[in-house]
Amino acid sequence: MRAVAVALATVALLTACGGAGGSQPAGSIAVKMTEFSYSPDTISVPAGKVTFWLVNSGSVAHDLIIRDSNNNRVAASELISAGDSLAFTVDNLAAGQYTFFCDQPGHEQSGMKGKLTVT
Ligand SMILES: [Cu+2]
Numbered sequence: 001m002r003a004v005a006v007a008l009a010t011v012a013l014l015t016a017c018g019g020a021g022g023s024q025p026a027g028s029i030a031v032k033m034t035e036f037s038y039s040p041d042t043i044s045v046p047a048g049k050v051t052f053w054l055v056n057s058g059s060v061a062h063d064l065i066i067r068d069s070n071n072n073r074v075a076a077s078e079l080i081s082a083g084d085s086l087a088f089t090v091d092n093l094a095a096g097q098y099t100f101f102c103d104q105p106g107h108e109q110s111g112m113k114g115k116l117t118v119t
Contacts, residue, residue, distance in 0.1 A: 034058040041114035
């Protein structure tokens with residue numbers, strides 16, 4: 001009986017780690033990710049707290065990194081598996097011009113990048 005109980009506990013833990021998903025939060029900005037682009041690839045938002053709803057419609061994992069005009073990373077999402085989605089919140093975006101890109105090897109160079117204007 002003891003072995004059965006341990007096996008059941010393992011199944012429960014795996015189920016709990018289902019990953020991202022769910023539905024788009026109110027007020028968030030939807031960004032679709034594919035190989036190798038974002039849609040839209042030009043985004044404008046008011047300064048402050050911004051939530052991106054990242055939808056990976058591609059067939060490999062992608063992420064979204066925000067870089068300021070000095071090439072410093074100001075925020076980075078988790079890696080999102082193919083077919084998954086994730087609410088990515090940046091708490092305090094200052095006004096300015098940014099770029100966003102995918103930091104998986106070769107993706108940015110293949111065109112997976114865009115412009116973010118914060119006003
Ligand atoms: Cu990518």
